[in-house]
Amino acid sequence: MKNAHFxxxxxxxxxxxxxxxxxxxxxxxxxxxxxxxxxxxGVVQGAQGxxxxxxxxxxxxxLPTNFIKIVVTNDQGRFMxxxxxxxxxxxxxxxxxxxxxxxxEMKPAAASVTLKxxxxxxxxxxxxxxxxxxxxxxLEPPAKNLFPGTxxxxxxxxxxxxxxxHWINSLKSDCxxxxxxxxxxxxxxxxxxxxxxxxxxxxxxxxxxxxxxxRGTSMYSVLMTQGKDPSxxxxxxxxxxxxxxxxxxxxxxxxxxxxNVVVTLWDVGDDHSFMHDEIxxxxxHPTVNAYGRVYAVNAGHxxxxxxxxxxxxxxxxxxxxxxxKEKVPSRFPAPNRPSLHWGMEHLWANPPYNPADPHxxxxxxxxxxxxxxxxxxxxxxxxxxxxxxxFASWFPLRSSGRQASFYDPKTRQFTLIDTCFSTHHLQFDxxxxxxxxxxxxxxPMFGWIDTxxxxxxxxxxxxxxxxxxxxxxxxxxxxxxxxxVMRVGRGGEDSVLYAGDTTGGGG
Numbered sequence: 001m002k003n004a005h006f007x008x009x010x011x012x013x014x015x016x017x018x019x020x021x022x023x024x025x026x027x028x029x030x031x032x033x034x035x036x037x038x039x040x041x042g043v044v045q046g047a048q049g050x051x052x053x054x055x056x057x058x059x060x061x062x063l064p065t066n067f068i069k070i071v072v073t074n075d076q077g078r079f080m081x082x083x084x085x086x087x088x089x090x091x092x093x094x095x096x097x098x099x100x101x102x103x104x105e106m107k108p109a110a111a112s113v114t115l116k117x118x119x120x121x122x123x124x125x126x127x128x129x130x131x132x133x134x135x136x137x138x139l140e141p142p143a144k145n146l147f148p149g150t151x152x153x154x155x156x157x158x159x160x161x162x163x164x165x166h167w168i169n170s171l172k173s174d175c176x177x178x179x180x181x182x183x184x185x186x187x188x189x190x191x192x193x194x195x196x197x198x199x200x201x202x203x204x205x206x207x208x209x210x211x212x213x214x215r216g217t218s219m220y221s222v223l224m225t226q227g228k229d230p231s232x233x234x235x236x237x238x239x240x241x242x243x244x245x246x247x248x249x250x251x252x253x254x255x256x257x258x259x260n261v262v263v264t265l266w267d268v269g270d271d272h273s274f275m276h277d278e279i280x281x282x283x284x285h286p287t288v289n290a291y292g293r294v295y296a297v298n299a300g301h302x303x304x305x306x307x308x309x310x311x312x313x314x315x316x317x318x319x320x321x322x323x324x325k326e327k328v329p330s331r332f333p334a335p336n337r338p339s340l341h342w343g344m345e346h347l348w349a350n351p352p353y354n355p356a357d358p359h360x361x362x363x364x365x366x367x368x369x370x371x372x373x374x375x376x377x378x379x380x381x382x383x384x385x386x387x388x389x390x391f392a393s394w395f396p397l398r399s400s401g402r403q404a405s406f407y408d409p410k411t412r413q414f415t416l417i418d419t420c421f422s423t424h425h426l427q428f429d430x431x432x433x434x435x436x437x438x439x440x441x442x443x444p445m446f447g448w449i450d451t452x453x454x455x456x457x458x459x460x461x462x463x464x465x466x467x468x469x470x471x472x473x474x475x476x477x478x479x480x481x482x483x484x485v486m487r488v489g490r491g492g493e494d495s496v497l498y499a500g501d502t503t504g505g506g507g
Contacts, residue, residue, distance in 0.1 A: 040106060041080040042113035043073075044093050050077025051117055053253030054095025059103075062087035064313035066267035072259040082262060084108045085312055093117050096253050097126050127247045132182030134248035139181075139238040141167050142230045149227055157227035167226055174222040178215075187242050195340050202236035202243075213339030214332050214347045268307050268314040272347055274300030277425075282363035284430045293409070295361050295369045300332070300347060302354025304361070304369065304407055319356035319405060322375040322416050328355040329377060331401065357402060360425040362436070364451060370406040370436060372423035375416040383461055384420035394479065395445070395468040397421055404438070404449060417454065421447040421466045444469040 040058060044051040056079040058069045063085060073079045081091070090103035093115050101117045120126035127135075142157060144164045149157030161167045171181075179186055192205040199205045207228075211220045223231055254261075269275045278296035282288040296305040303316040321328045330350040338344045358373040378399045383389055385396035400422040407414050422445075423438040433452040440446065447466035454463035470479055 038084050038086070038108045039080060039082055039110075040084060040089065040091060040108055040113065042078070042115060044077045044079065044095075044115045044117060046077075046098070046117050047119060051093070051095055051098070052077055053255055053259060054093055054098065054117070055254075056081060056091065056093055056115065058084060058089040058091045060085075060087040060089045064311070065307070067312055068263075068265040070263040070265070072254045072261065074259055083264075091115065094129055096129070096251055099125065100129065123247055124245065126250075128184075130248055130251055132180040132186070134182065134251055135187050135242065136176075136182035137248055138241060138246060139171075140234060141171070142227070142234055146230060152228070155227075156229045158225045160225055161227060167231075170222065170226050174225075175219075187239060189239050189243070191340060202240050203232045206232050206235045206239070208337070209340065212335065212337045213342060214335050216335055216337055216339075217333050264309070266307050266309065266312065266314065268296060268305050269298055269316075272300065272342070273298045273305070274348055275305070276358070277360045279361045279363055279369065282365055282428065284428055285365045288363055288365060288367055295363075295407075297358035297361050297371060297373075299357050299359060300353060302356030302358065302373075304358065304371070317407070317412075318354050319358055319371070319373050319407075320375075320414050320416065321354075321356055322418070323377055325350065325355060327377050328374060330355045331357060331374075356405075358405075359402060359423070362426050362428060364406070364428060364434060364436070367410070368406045368408050370426060370428075371404065372402050372426055372438065373405045373416075374401065375403045375405060375418060380420050381418060389461070391465050391467070392420075395466060397445075397466070404436075417449060417460045417464070419447055419449070419460075419464050419466075421445050423447070 044054055044056065050073075052073055052075050054073050054077075056071050056073065058081050060067050067085065067087070069081050069084060071079050071081055086108065088105060088107055090105055091113075092103040093101040095117065097120055098117045099120050101115060104113075104115065106113065141164055146155050146157050147161060147163045147167070149155060149159050149161040151157075151159045157167070161170070175181060185191075189202060189205045189209075192209050193199055196205070196208055199208055207223075210216070210223050276297050276299050278294055280289060280292070280294045291310065294307045294309065296307070297303070298305050298316065301316070302319050302321075304319055305314065305316045307314040328350065330348060330353070332346075332348040334346045334349065335344055339347075356373045356375070358371045360372045362370050364370060378401055380398050380400055383392070384400075385392050385398055387393045387396075397420045400420060402423045403419045404417040404423055404426070405414055406417075419438065421438065422440045424440055426436050426438050429435040429437060433450050435448050435450050437446060437448045445466055445468050447464065449460075450463045450465070454460065457463065467479075472478075474480060
């Protein structure tokens with residue numbers, strides 16, 4: 001939600017930790033025990049008495065990176081903001097049915113504070129802080145009887161949209177993965193009409209906005225896959241009804257154990273980072289990196305972004321490429337239409353930005369951070385299609401858009417590994433060799449690196465393997481030639497099942 005308090009510009013990522021806390025339910029006991037240093041506690045008072053199930057937010061810019069702590073009030077309207085670093089905080093309240101309170105400046109102290117709030121004047125004012133998904137619930141997808149799609153010369157729905165569920169899946173996985181659909185920016189078109197006064201209808205405004213900026217080509221491709229005209233009609237109907245005052249259902253306030261959640265947020269990256277995934281431990285060995293740093297990837301700038309939750313600071317490490325950077329292409333095309341925020345600036349271009357394009361980080365048991373990252377241009381080395389390679393003899397590969405690397409926090413060094421196949425997400429097995437598997441949406445292919453072999457030999461050709469996905473048409477449980485290749489990658493007839501997110505190479 002975009003307002004004076006919760007606005008996070010551009011692609012700024014909030015790295016967050018969520019904990020559970022029992023909030024003081026007995027005022028006498030709370031006063032007797034007192035509030036430890038580093039805490040802010042008190043009560044939220046409304047016009048009719050204490051307010052339960054509302055959020056109390058403490059924000060500060062005094063630390064090396066912006067810091068936010070959020071808790072929920074209990075049945076008596078009491079709250080406790082725990083473990084606050086020494087700093088000046090602006091503390092305010094948000095709750096359904098209320099107007100955001102005026103921030104009060106304070107420092108952690110033992111004294112109890114009272115935060116006063118006022119009710120929203122009307123339903124429209126109250127709805128301004130409803131979650132985006134409540135506003136999105138007002139969107140009506142194309143009617144079920146329009147599916148399956150028969151294309152632009154038929155019913156206008158894309159032929160890959162076999163049912164309404166396929167269209168909804170595309171909306172969620174192709175659109176909502178990157179955008180908080182239903183927030184003010186997406187449910188309102190005023191800024192689009194201001195930038196393009198010649199646009200007269202909501203459908204025209206949607207058609208324009210979906211082709212803008214460095215990701216406009218991808219967004220417009222999704223629109224065409226969904227079916228341009230029926231989809232524009234659905235989006236326009238949604239924003240027109242919102243503009244006329246239609247409101248979503250009223251969400252309930254947090255209750256029960258939901259009120260025990262404590263959220264801590266740190267800002268990392270900058271206003272045009274393309275922040276993607278983050279990791280803090282190895283799922284197979286969850287004591288790895290205990291109390292340590294959190295590692296995120298910035299695809300747009302080719303960086304590993306590191307956040308220390310104990311020191312409340314953040315820094316970035318540039319991910320190297322094996323080939324000179326000028327030979328490694330960026331996967332982000334220049335905009336065809338000016339961004340509504342960045343104009344014709346080619347965000348994430350090479351130059352000036354590093355083209356390593358990291359996508360997904362994971363810890364191994366040794367505390368190293370493994371990444372899917374681009375180490376070279378798209379043409380594979382010769383061994384990837386050499387018949388003497390047992391994997392290439394079955395599935396020769398000639399190009400890949402992203403490969404692999406790992407970062408050792410102890411040595412602060414990167415190791416680059418060529419994979420032949422494009423990489424997207426990675427996952428460690430719990431086998432003795434600690435094999436790391438990769439998916440490749442544009443294949444269809446899956447591949448792996450035997451990390452034990454690699455650590456022993458440092459030979460990527462010995463450690464890397466891959467296999468195409470084929471249908472076992474004769475039922476013998478083996479890959480036997482000739483085989484029927486499963487067309488499930490992007491571009492195949494069933495690509496809608498795997499839609500969403502960004503591929504290793506092009507999308």
